[in-house]
Amino acid sequence: MRRACLLLSLAWRNLWRHARRTMLTVLALGLGLGLLLLSLGLGDGGHEQMIVNGIKLGGGHVVIQAEGYQLSQSQDLLIPAHVVSTVDKTLGTDRALHSVNPRLLASGLLSSAANASGVGIVGVQPHAERVVSLIPQRMVAGAYLDGEQSSGLVIGDELAKKLKVRIGSKVVLMAQAVHPQTGNRNGGGGEIQSGLFRVVGIFHTGLRELDAYLVHLALPAAQAFLQAGDQLSQIAVFLHQDSATVAAADALRTQFTPTEIEILTWRQALAELARFVWLDDAFNYVMNGMILVMVSLGVLNTMLMSVLERRYELGVCAAVGLQPAQLLTLVMYESVLLILLSLILGLILGLGGHWYFATYGLDMRVFTETDLPVAGTVFDPILYSSLSAARIIWAVGIVGALALLMAAYPAWKAARTELPGALRTM
Incomplete structure (x- = not known):
């Protein structure tokens, strides 16, 4: 020593x-x-x-949707509303759980007096989106949706420029209906639905493809417009920590049949990122x-x-x-x-x-x-x-x-x- x-x-x-x-x-x-x-x-x-x-703009830390939806992005593939309650029961006691956001997704055409553009329709629960989504935080005009605005919609600033609309402008939304029981289009082709909506908010995410394409509607209004009943396209699960993502996805997979419901982590859903x-x-x-x-x-x-x-x-x-x-x-x-x-x-x-x-x-x-x-x-x-x-x-x-x-x-x-x-x- x-x-x-x-x-x-x-x-x-x-x-x-x-x-x-x-x-x-x-x-x-x-x-x-x-x-x-x-x-x-x-x-x-x-x-x-x-x-x-990416998670705030996408489907959350864990994405729940019908089997095959990730590849096909088909509006025909829907999941029943009771899946939300199953998710709540499975993760309800998990402290990592932040929010469970049901959504209905579809493609459509938005028209104004000046122009028309193809859009992606997203039916959301406004109170849930305000907690976790990036879009309510990026409003540049007007305000985000609230539960009472059945005829209001929110669009991106690039889309607003293209359509030459502003807050309060009336627009016509067109999309194909979905059958409420089977999730298939009516009569194999489905009826084209059209509705008059008012622009209540304009957002800017910085992602041009979203700002020129995305349209947010209140979920009840979207379900009624698309004749989807209470069915959903996707459930976005948001967590407090990314480290809990895999465990949450594994817990959810034990509750559903893989041939009917697919559960993806954000790494699978946002593979490019x-x-x-x-x-x-x-x-x-x-x-x-x-x-x-x-x-x-x-x-x-x-x-x-x-x-x-x-x-x-x-x-x-x-x-x-x-x-x-x-x-x-x-x-x-x-x-x-x-x-x-x-x-x-x-x-x-x-x-x-x-x-x-x-x-x-x-x-x-x-x-x-x-x-x-x-x-x-x-x-x-x-x-x-x-x-x-x-x-x-x-x-x-x-x-x-x-x-x-x-x-x-x-x-x-x-x-x-x-x-x-x-x-x-x-």
Whole structure:
């Protein structure tokens, strides 16, 4: 124990014999860890924002719909209303559950006095959508639906421009009816329904294809208009934490027959977004790996130079009885102390940067004033950092382990110091 303490004390002194080189190495390795933490935080934060917006614009964390609907998107495939109560019973005691939103989806044609456009009709429960959907939060004119507006609808700003309508304008909506019992179109082809509606709200999501296509109606009005009875196209389940998604989907799958009801997580329903996040993560890992390699080579260079410059000193240590294993231990102690100092500095820099960007965000409005459409969702122009404890532990562990690995060769070199040759270098 005394010998270990002596070697540790000697290692500390050796570090500061070349204080400038030591400080530069600590700064380089610390900056590397700080940049890694900052990169992970901003990367995860950006992905979280995209995922949250995608979920709010899409079908929630878990999507429940008729088997085959995901592939065909057919209006014919409906599910009975009692599925909602089954979902409530299954997940009702789960603290992760946020909201269960029934929806009716259809395609139609919206006409004004000036123009007409194909639209996607979404019948919603307004009070439920206000809690979780992005659209009620992105109103730029008028107001979102309420339960009493049977003749009101909400459209995107791009669609409003195309139709040349504003708040209060009357529009005609046309769509094909659905049979209330079987979910099939009447008579094989179904009757074309038309109705007069009033524009009560205009939204802007930043996703052009939604702003030019999506129409929200109150669910009772949509069911009556499409003659769907109480049937639904989709049930969107929203959770408080994304980490509970798989467990919630698995619990729901036990309650339904797979040949009748399909249950998808957001990663399955929003496959394009899931692929983008995976690819972006992979690219970030490559870039971070390059930073780590450069920083690790700096550690290797510092420790190797330290050993080569001290050949005479190491030879003297060997001459007075220090064993090769003890020489190796001495150099490894120096490396460990150097790495610990670097990790402390890196944590201070990285967590400090994370706190700032988590609090104030990285403002990218100098590049764009609006949300950026990416992979079927929108990317906010102000990016907030999000860094979990697991990410911090991983980053510290990988930087420390890689730096220690780079220090192993100089330590091995020191242990193989040949006494006669080392003493002649004086």
